[in-house]
Amino acid sequence: MSEVRRMLGIPEDGALDMLGLGALVIRLDPGLVPFRKACDAAIHVSGGEFNVMANLASCFHLRTAIATAMVDYPIGELVDGAVRTMRVNPIYRSFAHDGVRGPNIATVFSDRGFGVRRPNVFYNRADEAAARLRPGDFDWAAIFGRGVRWFHSGGIFAALSPTTAELIVEAMVAAHAAGSVVSFDLNYRPKLWLAIGGQAHAQAVLREIMEHVDVLVGNEEDMQQGLGIAGPEVASALALDPTTYLGMIDGLVARFPRLRVVATTLRDVHSANRHSWSAVGWTDGKSYVAPQAEVEVYDRVGGGDGFAAGLFYGLLCGSDLEEAVRLGWAHGALVATYPGDTSMADVTEVRAVAGGASARIQR
Numbered sequence: 001m002s003e004v005r006r007m008l009g010i011p012e013d014g015a016l017d018m019l020g021l022g023a024l025v026i027r028l029d030p031g032l033v034p035f036r037k038a039c040d041a042a043i044h045v046s047g048g049e050f051n052v053m054a055n056l057a058s059c060f061h062l063r064t065a066i067a068t069a070m071v072d073y074p075i076g077e078l079v080d081g082a083v084r085t086m087r088v089n090p091i092y093r094s095f096a097h098d099g100v101r102g103p104n105i106a107t108v109f110s111d112r113g114f115g116v117r118r119p120n121v122f123y124n125r126a127d128e129a130a131a132r133l134r135p136g137d138f139d140w141a142a143i144f145g146r147g148v149r150w151f152h153s154g155g156i157f158a159a160l161s162p163t164t165a166e167l168i169v170e171a172m173v174a175a176h177a178a179g180s181v182v183s184f185d186l187n188y189r190p191k192l193w194l195a196i197g198g199q200a201h202a203q204a205v206l207r208e209i210m211e212h213v214d215v216l217v218g219n220e221e222d223m224q225q226g227l228g229i230a231g232p233e234v235a236s237a238l239a240l241d242p243t244t245y246l247g248m249i250d251g252l253v254a255r256f257p258r259l260r261v262v263a264t265t266l267r268d269v270h271s272a273n274r275h276s277w278s279a280v281g282w283t284d285g286k287s288y289v290a291p292q293a294e295v296e297v298y299d300r301v302g303g304g305d306g307f308a309a310g311l312f313y314g315l316l317c318g319s320d321l322e323e324a325v326r327l328g329w330a331h332g333a334l335v336a337t338y339p340g341d342t343s344m345a346d347v348t349e350v351r352a353v354a355g356g357a358s359a360r361i362q363r
Contacts, residue, residue: 002320004283008181008214008260010316014147016089017062017316019180021171022049022157023130023164024068024079025106027301027341032114044301045082046108046341048154048187051302054086055309059331059343059350062313065089067138067171069129073097075105086342093137095129102127110301113272119300123191125160134163140174150316151175152308154185155218155226158205159192165205172212184209185308186218188226203228210256215315217308219264220245223252240266242280242289249282260284261315263325265307265332273297277333279307281325288322290329291356297336306335306343310350323354330354 027046030038053064066083070076070092083090095103106125113119125131151171158165172182186206193202206226210216223229231248245264253259263281266289270276275297279290297303310331314324330353331345338344 002315002318004261004321004324005315005318007284008315009179010181011147011149011179014149015063016065016146016148018053018056018064018150018152018312019067019091019143019148019175020049020053020064021067021151021153021168023047023106023128023160024050024066024070024083025108026075026079027108027110029299029339030111032112034111034117034120035109038111042339043078044340044342045079046302048156048185048305049152050083050088051305051341052152052185052309052312053088054083055306055331055335055343056313057087059345060309060313060347062316063089065091067091067143068093069103069133070094071097071103071105071129073099079105091138091143093133095132103129103132105129112299115271115273118272125192128160130157131160131164133167135166135170137167138171140171144174144178144180148175148178148180150181150183150312152183152185152312155187155206155222156189156192158209159189159196159202161196165209168209169212172209176212181214182212183215183217183308183312184213185304186216186222186226187304188218188222190225199225202226207255211258213256213259215261215263215312216252216259217263217304217311220248222264223248227252227255229255240268240276240278240292242266242278242287245280246282246287249287261321263307263311263328265304265329272300275300275336277329277336279325279329279332281311281321283321286321288325290325293329293333295333295336299339299341300336302341303332303336305341307332309343313347326354327351
């Protein structure tokens with residue numbers, strides 16, 4: 001067993017390897033065509049927390065579940081089908097749709113960009129069912145009583161409403177009481193927080209959540225803007241140089257002493273389709289940096305969730321942090337080569353890329 005696994009106190013077993021709490025959404029993807037010129041779009045079922053659960057179940061063959069809102073209308077049926085197809089156990093708080101206004105499964109609109117044209121993301125989260133979730137909606141004692149090794153949530157879900165942030169804290173307290181590890185992906189999205197109070201409100205909410213977090217995924221911009229951790233101007237930082245990020249860790253851990261592991265991806269965007277890609281992880285004063293890869297990007301959305309899933313898989317399976325970071329780095333790179341937000345890889349492929357395998361054809 002690795003030192004980091006002992007330090008985190010990851011339970012040896014449980015009915016679930018990981019439980020996520022967050023919103024399910026549909027992403028409409030017109031591919032290379034901007035939405036203002038689009039005639040059709042692919043539908044991807046997504047959500048920051050769900051993506052991690054789906055990746056862990058489908059690619060890494062772990063037992064996962066998602067606690068979320070579900071709506072009883074055709075879009076809900078579509079989303080539920082995708083959840084089950086990815087082998088994620090659903091734990092729903094169900095809502096009735098009124099046939100006209102909602103509540104709804106949110107819609108994310110995201111084209112892929114191309115070359116110098118960057119991807120564009122915007123939302124319709126009007127009367128989103130997940131934003132109605134609140135403390136008391138889930139029986140955490142019963143859920144964690146079955147045995148849950150790890151609990152995960154994120155900043156996008158925290159931004160949906162005051163009650164979703166309260167629900168995250170309620171779940172984290174229950175997770176720790178049951179002996180589960182708790183992780184959080186900062187995922188600071190200014191557009192979402194602007195709608196409910198802006199940056200000052202975001203920092204107050206996220207700081208409260210961070211008091212309960214053992215493992216944090218988030219980059220230096222997330223830490224500066226979402227938590228108010230001091231650091232240099234983000235625009236001046238070298239994208240693949242972990243020095244700036246690691247230089248902020250002391251201030252982060254001093255503010256949130258419960259933290260045991262901190263990690264993020266490192267990305268230099270040359271064009272919409274070509275990224276230099278790496279990752280870094282920190283624990284107990286030691287840091288590990290993944291190799292640099294040149295990634296040809298098919299669909300950027302989901303790469304960070306791919307990294308988180310690979311990292312968590314490694315830690316759950318007893319890898320040291322260096323290997324876990326490489327697994328996350330490899331899986332995140334692979335996710336960027338598939339359409340949609342979730343993994344189409346298999347764990348053997350991830351381990352091969354993490355070990356330095358080339359893209360030569362396998363016959």
